[in-house]
Amino acid sequence: MGLTMSSHKRALITGFLVKWFVSSLGLWIAAGLLSESISYDSRLRVIVISGLILATINTIIKPIVIFLSLPALLVTLGLFMVVINGLMVLLASHLYGPLNVTNFWAAMLAGMVIGLVNYLVVTILENR
Numbered sequence: 001m002g003l004t005m006s007s008h009k010r011a012l013i014t015g016f017l018v019k020w021f022v023s024s025l026g027l028w029i030a031a032g033l034l035s036e037s038i039s040y041d042s043r044l045r046v047i048v049i050s051g052l053i054l055a056t057i058n059t060i061i062k063p064i065v066i067f068l069s070l071p072a073l074l075v076t077l078g079l080f081m082v083v084i085n086g087l088m089v090l091l092a093s094h095l096y097g098p099l100n101v102t103n104f105w106a107a108m109l110a111g112m113v114i115g116l117v118n119y120l121v122v123t124i125l126e127n128r
Helices: 007-033 044-068 070-075 080-095 104-126
Strands: none
Touching: 007 044, 007 104, 044 070, 044 080, 070 080, 080 104
């Protein structure tokens, strides 16, 4: 038992750090595209902390919400995920005051942008 970390723990930490980066980058891009609906006082610190909060929400709360909404996901062939992603962004906005998302539609669009950024980052990382 030394200070070495198992490869499983290292993979979990790396995965969370990637989620944090993707969430922060996606929020920054979404705020730039939807500047009238999403504000963060033009401070990088707000984006980084918001990304951390969103990554934590997506790691802990989102799987529970997905499980509870399986019937809606099945009926809509997965399109309900857009609503779930929007709700996660809205929750992050409510938990962290400096990130201001004005309405649910802006949160849904931000969720779609974050999903697209996630797809692009994962594709780039897998092709390395």
